[in-house]
Amino acid sequence: MAARNIKNRLEQLTERNREERLSRLREEVQAFWDSELEGHFWAEEKILEMFASHVGPQDEGIGRILQEHRQMEGWIRDGGEKELGQLSELLVSHIRFEEDSLFGRIEGVFDQEEFDKTIQILAEATPKVIHIPGPAL
Numbered sequence: 732m733a734a735r736n737i738k739n740r741l742e743q744l745t746e747r748n749r750e751e752r753l754s755r756l757r758e759e760v761q762a763f764w765d766s767e768l769e770g771h772f773w774a775e776e777k778i779l780e781m782f783a784s785h786v787g788p789q790d791e792g793i794g795r796i797l798q799e800h801r802q803m804e805g806w807i808r809d810g811g812e813k814e815l816g817q818l819s820e821l822l823v824s825h826i827r828f829e830e831d832s833l834f835g836r837i838e839g840v841f842d843q844e845e846f847d848k849t850i851q852i853l854a855e856a857t858p859k860v861i862h863i864p865g866p867a868l
């Protein structure tokens with residue numbers, strides 16, 4: 732998974748290679764955003780809009796996801812070594828929260844029409860396949 736890869740790559744930085752490797756890692760994280768994460772966040776937020784019509788826009792779970800998405804976007808856009816480390820940690824806990832709590836709540840309230848719409852949204856967000864030179868993320 733990308734998050735673990737970011738963490739491993741940060742752990743391999745040394746005084747001698749830091750500048751070059753960090754800048755390469757930042758480029759790859761940006762490419763990961765462009766090819767995958769941006770569409771993924773977009774799709775989730777469209778789905779959360781439908782969920783909000785059931786539970787209200789003030790729902791704590793919805794608020795948490797939106798806040799964490801904005802936080803991660805900011806770190807990807809202009810984060811340094813520290814922020815990329817934070818990104819790798821938040822990505823893991825974020826996905827865990829979605830899978831363990833939020834998605835089950837959504838499944839519990841969506842009707843057939845909303846499930847169909849969800850499938851449509853996810854299909855639209857299918858990541859672009861791009862070639863990233865260098866070590867895979």
Ligand SMILES: [Fe+2]
Nearest residue numbers: 772775796829
């Ligand atoms: Fe998310």
